Amino acid sequence: MSRAPKVPEPTLLDKAITWLSPERGAKRMHARLTMTALGGYSGASKSKRTLSAWTPTAGSAAADLLPDLPTLRERCRDLERNNPIGGGAINTVTTKTVGTGLALKSVVNRSILGWDEDQAREWQRKTESLFKSWAETTSCDITREQNFYGLQDLTWRSVLSSGDVFTLLTHKEQPGQHYSACIQLIEADRVCNPSNKADTEALTAGIERDADGAPIKAHILRSHPGALGVKDRVWDDRPFFNERGGRVLLHVYRRRRVGQPRGVPYLAPVIEKLKQLDRYTDAELEAAVVSAFFAVFIKPGQGGNPRLHHC
Template sequence: MKPIAPTLMDRFLASVAPTYAQRRFHARLSFNYMGQYAGAKSNRAALKSWRPYAGSADADTLGDLMVLRSRSRDLVRNNPIAAGARQTSQINVVGTGLRLRAKLNAKLLGMAEKAAEEWERKAETLFDLWASSKACDVTMRQNFYELQSLVFNTKFESGDAFILRRTSKLRHAVAPLALNIIEADRVATPPQLAGDFMIRDGVRIDEDGAPISYIVLNEHPGNWILNTFPIFEEIPAYGAKSGEQMVLHVFDRMRPEQNRGIPALAPVIEILKQLDRYSEAELMKAVVSSFFTVFLKTETGEDGFASALPGHYGFGPNEVAMGPGTIVDIGTNEEIQTAQPANTSNFDPFFQSVVRQIGVALSIPFELLMMHFTASYSASRAALEIAAQFFRDRRIWLVRNFCAPVYEWFMVDAINAGLISAPGFFSDPVRRAAWLGAQWIGPSRIILDPLKEWKAESEAVNLGARTIEEVIIERSGGDFEQITAQRVREHAARAAGKLEPEILAPAGMGSQVKEDVSPQPADPAGTPAKKPEKKQ
């Protein structure tokens, strides 16, 4: 079939009404190229009025972001499910903060194993000193581990967060690096540049769609306290001389050519608000049903017991307030009529059904979203495993988009300050990547039955499917070398006190059992204990 080319009328309409011309041309394309998908048919009763516009990623999102952000933040402030979803995600993804474990590529750098371990421990110590200090925050309010939660929560509510590379205000800071977290609303397009096609809601891009710079307001546009004229500052994405990244734009890119992030609650904003209204109505119904109110009918309706109550309690002259133990005065010609609300005994099943849909959209199982574990062990374990996959994905995403770039910024400043040596870091991109190797340890997973799950981990280690270090990191978030060194010290102390033999045969950790050649202690009867038989 010969391809359809735009007609003269199409070109004319494109110059005066581009949106209409595009829809008209696409409609003609659809008419000539009829597919076989039922979901694309327009002659079905369920699909006749469903005609969404096929816009670009920016066209579908940029115009709605201001409303989406404000509604998302309102839900997080006032809706229990939205607030719980954010808090549950933050606790399981970030927790008290992701900790650095340096893992440089010693082989690629030509370093001996011992020298590499010493360099890693020094890098970890320096970074932790910087990260634990509030000097790493340009506002001097939070340390780096707390900033991780701030970035995660900001992205959850607003869709994206911006981190500017700044210099610390303290002279005695471990490293001169400081971070400035910028909320999404402050990155915007100035009115005089509204028609610039290469600026997408404050993000200036090149012809390939890569960010060149970010236009930042000096204050939040919703800061009603300040009545000042807005000042815009354009900050380059990369340094002109150094080529170093100067701004981190943390967001989920769901489509090609998407330049701004979307709040996590965007797909469920409407259903959350409707469920909130439904719950509020049910709560009010239960409260009103619990009231016991007595109505006194008098001859005049003016000199009764409750005639002074309305003005005293702040109600208007025509208002009647119900309440527990309330006495209300009514006149002779007045009577009481009540409207019985509909029976909603199915509130809880319906509520749970809707919350399950919300959980699907947010990738959080119903049991964890509602903190309601009443199913069997297997069902609860499956829910936690599904949640663990989602949280692991979000943690890796946060590391790649925030933690790892910040660690690179820190290493640049630490090397320039002479705190640490990394030959070839600035001259060789391969060696730079080798020096920046790292592992980030997050919060431990939820364990339903510790005995069962630790036995399963022990079997996995014996089979060689897992390492002890992997188990320690996932289950407790600890450090293998530190834990091992501590166990060695504890064993030496207990062996010196005759509380356990000097040579241990670790059970369930895949080690070979060694024969104990030390003197065997006697049993209470004075008979020496038998030596364990050597396994063949």
Template sequence: MGMFDSLLTAIAPERAVKRAAAQSAIRAINSGYSNYGASLHKKSMRGWTWHGGSPKEDIEDNLRVLRERSRDAFMGVPLATGAIKTMRTNVVCGGLTPTPQIDNAFLGISDEEAQKINAQIAREFGLWANKPTCDADRLDNFYMLQQLVFTGFLLNGDAVAVLQNKKSPGVPYDLRLRIIEADRLCSPSFMDVLSPCEINGRHVEKIVQGVETDAEGMVVAYWICDRHPLASTAAAGLAASHWTRVEAYGAKTGRQNILCLMQRDRAGQVRGVPLLAPVLESLKQLGRFTDAELTAAVVSAMFTVFIKKTDQSDEIPFGEMLPPEVQVDAPDKTSVELAPGAFIDLNPGEDVQFADPKHPTTGFEAFMNAIVKQMAAALEIPSEVLYKQFSTSYSAARGALNEFWRTTGMHRDWFADYFCQPVYETWFREAVCKGRIKAPGFLVDPAVAAAYMNCTWNGPARTNLNPKDEAAAAQMRVNSGFSTAAQETAQMTGGSYEANMRQRKSEAALKREVDEIAGAQAQQQTAVPERDGGDPGKDE
């Protein structure tokens, strides 16, 4: 107790009691995080402007700005372009390819028969996936659509694919994929519905950014605008926009009608966040810094001479870069443009001072690397991979690749589960209904259907810095039971172990046949033919 507290106790005991109680309450409040990250009294924390909200206030209400800035950075900031394309190439590359693996043990089918069924399924899927007819726009095949969808997911935070049916001459399957940019998935009249109401005679509980949920928060439908909200026709108001309500699942069949690919960061979130969102400010500042340094370097490289005369002259200045009739910029008598090796006249009495920019270009790379490392940590892309430079050491490069492999593996598994596999299952059902694939019990028992639709998706192979050591390590893992030959084949080459074994069997049989033919020919060439007649050493 201090001197003031002792004096207050002697003069006004009641106030002293209240003061003691208040001090005790403050000490109780200022405990744990209130002394650190949640402190409202420390000078270091007073300048922190903060505000929290629900996923709608923090995420959905800011999506328009985030998407447009993300796309702008992708189109104009090389580092942002590299981050998006690096993720796309390492996760999807040329497209994830399916390897049908039906559960023959559950179905009671022999291994030989299962191989035949798997091969037939792969051939049938190729009829649909390898041609642009699987695309509703008829531009890309299924594997190119994967690149488009994943790039849209990275740029916009989510990607939308509508599963449609359309008959076409000469096409055995009716399934079509309609890829829609995330902006078109928006609330009717661009206004979210936060309380129950009627829209076009339909009762609606809640619509946030085009995603309709029921009273319990379950997604039931998606609202798609017929035109892009940022299109010139929409901005000019030349035509009224209309929205189509697409149910998430068919009411009778339970078939998934639309795929909305997103990765949630918070419970209650219904739309995704662009990959570049956490680093947009740093990307823009780095872009400005790079432009400023580049401009400074260009200006410093220019050698411009200003000539001051005592008499005015109407003659064309000596050494002028471009004649007046072909000037690129609009004529401006108040401005003087710099150019390499240019000589510029000045009027009598005028004088200039040459701008000699002093920029610390020597520290440009070090500063860029320091900032890029922070952004790389946020994007889960090691700076070595982002720069495509492995100049430190073998162990550091291998560690960076291993860490990035975890990131790409996570994204690849998610993309296969939420895009590739649902599309594959929708196609498989159509193939069974049309009788192109025989699957007894498929339409009756969901367990049988799941056994027939079992499939693995293989992507680009893992980058190997030392293929010999990597192959030896893979062999040791398989021999020790830590992994399987199928897993190692998929990681190292992106192929299929079973397909490789079948191919090797065929090649071995072909090689034996060739060796037998070659051996027979060699024996014929080395054989000595017998001579006719008697003993050559005996005289006639």
């Protein structure tokens, strides 16, 4: 059994129109009753004063994100550097998510390989030992600055502050090192359209995709666009998959919508609130400092009457 729609309350304008022209007033109320019956969600109302000025656009994931993404990155990074709440939030999430880093725990399906338990255990021990000899040294980092666990921390921190980060699995022969395999982290700003070309269905925010939306290759600037002393802008093309179909370029980010091409910084929804809170805190601290300069004391005046003095 359907429930009859609730009759909308007439506004002051409705009452005025009804007083001047009862016929027009009746038509207006009939139209409002029809709209109430058709729409079941009050959040979609366009007649309420609190919602009438709220007219968001219905763009795609790329259209809603990409025009604002550079500004979001810049402001989120500034909050991470200079805002104690923003920086603390990113530090806390990174620490609780990554911790000391993810370690390898080798487990093989010995029934498929036809191994007995001793063979499987020995292979797992050797594999974990070889992995540790690579992961616990700086050989795994192309810059030779961090070990594998430090790279995990930096990767997730970059995702939170910039929205995404790219990880290139490559090889580099280094003197005195047993392994050539290494990881190169690429900051989000370096992946962009060559020569500032406009985004298309095939090329979006520096990433080329096939007709199904799968990534094919990324266009990577050789240096950061904000680097000092760099005049020439040169792009390198890096495929996401090698000839055998193995993944060689990872795009690390959190997808929140279907068709979202790039990641959104973690602090993006609270940028305005954090900045307002920052300004409010600064104003309160300045007021406290100014008031600390003033001291009030009492000393006897003429006739023995106390007088208040301040400095």
